[in-house]
Amino acid sequence: MEELLESLARYDAPTLANAIETLDVQPRDVGFADSRIRCMFPELGRMVGFAATATIVARGKPGPDWAGAGNDALYAHVRTVRPPRVVVVQDLDDPPAHGSLWGEVHATIFGALGCVGCVTDGAVRDLDEARGMGFHFFAAGPSVSHAYVRVETVGEPVEIGGLVVAPGDLLHADQHGVLKIPLDIAAALPAAAERVIETEQALLRWVRSDDFNPARLPEMRARH
Numbered sequence: 001m002e003e004l005l006e007s008l009a010r011y012d013a014p015t016l017a018n019a020i021e022t023l024d025v026q027p028r029d030v031g032f033a034d035s036r037i038r039c040m041f042p043e044l045g046r047m048v049g050f051a052a053t054a055t056i057v058a059r060g061k062p063g064p065d066w067a068g069a070g071n072d073a074l075y076a077h078v079r080t081v082r083p084p085r086v087v088v089v090q091d092l093d094d095p096p097a098h099g100s101l102w103g104e105v106h107a108t109i110f111g112a113l114g115c116v117g118c119v120t121d122g123a124v125r126d127l128d129e130a131r132g133m134g135f136h137f138f139a140a141g142p143s144v145s146h147a148y149v150r151v152e153t154v155g156e157p158v159e160i161g162g163l164v165v166a167p168g169d170l171l172h173a174d175q176h177g178v179l180k181i182p183l184d185i186a187a188a189l190p191a192a193a194e195r196v197i198e199t200e201q202a203l204l205r206w207v208r209s210d211d212f213n214p215a216r217l218p219e220m221r222a223r224h
Contacts, residue, residue, distance in 0.1 A: 005084070007190040009048045013176045019192035023185050033119070033138075033161030033178040040124060040137035042175035047117045047136040049086035051169040052078040053158045056122060057092050058099025058149040068152040075113065077154040081167060083114040086136075088165045090158035091122030097140040099147025104129035111135050119171065119178050121160050138173055 008016065013032075021028050054074050062068070078085055087110055091097060102118055103126035110118070117136025123143030124130070130137055157166040163180060165171070170181045181189065206212060206220060 001082075004187060004190075005048045008172055008181065008186070009046045011190070011193045012046070013172055013174045013179045015193050015196055016172055016181065016189060017179055018196045019189050020179075020182070020185070022192050022196060023188060025182055025185055031163070031180050031182075033163040035161075035177070036121060036140055037119065037138050037161040037178055038141060039173065039175045039177065040127060040139055040142075041131050044131070044134060044136055046172065046174040047086065047138075048170075048172050049084035049116050050081050051088045051119075051165050051167060051171055052081045052085050052115070052154075053088045053090075053156060053165060053167050054154045055090045055092050055152045055156070055158060056101050056149055057152055058101075058122070058147040059093045061148050062150060066150070068150050069154045070151055073154045074151050075109070077167070078110065078113050078115060080155075085110075085113070085115040086171050086173075087115055087118045088158055088160055088171070089118060089120040089122060090160055091120060091140075092152060093122075096121050097123040097143060099123065099145055099149040100125045100143045101146070101149050101151070102126075102130070102137060102139070103146070107133060107135040107137075117173070119160055119165075119173065136173065138178055 089101060100123040102124040107130040119138040121140050123141060124137045124139040125143055155167050157164055170183055170186060172179045172181055
């Protein structure tokens with residue numbers, strides 16, 4: 001599995017998305033988070049890992065009868081997922097991204113727990129510190145405060161930017177966004193990605209060549 005993950009990390013997310021399309025295992029308009037989820041640190045490159053999941057809220061001070069899962073349950077859940085791990089957190093506030101679960105402290109803790117980054121439709125903070133330790137943040141944006149953030153549930157499917165993620169799902173993410181890779185085709189994706197690259201480059205070589213003829217574009221696009 002480690003070799004496969006390294007192979008997947010050699011390709012950017014759009015190339016892998018195109019490769020998945022060629023295998024015709026799902027509709028083309030599913031399997032990725034939408035543009036509400038931003039890559040906060042494009043310079044860190046690609047992130048590949050298996051999802052641990054949670055939900056949070058940050059608005060409103062919890063009362064003495066609050067019965068959410070809490071941080072300790074999330075720490076325990078993360079350890080049940082095979083590494084490398086990505087923590088995927090759905091923010092249940094309306095609107096979300098008011099208070100942040102993620103900052104220097106949790107980037108450090110979850111990094112020590114074998115996590116390479118987080119994906120959330122909530123907020124993140126301590127950007128310089130997290131970037132400095134190489135911990136990926138994919139989020140709706142930054143926030144200055146953690147407010148009353150608390151973990152409500154762990155280990156259940158969540159929805160982030162229109163993408164449903166369950167514990168153990170394989171994620172690939174980079175400056176373009178977050179992609180879910182179907183596990184049953186993961187081993188076939190590097191070869192499919194190479195075919196995508198060659199097909200695209202063949203077309204581009206023709207477009208850039210002296211043989212380029214605009215009248216032949218429909219024909220050449222159909223062939224490539």
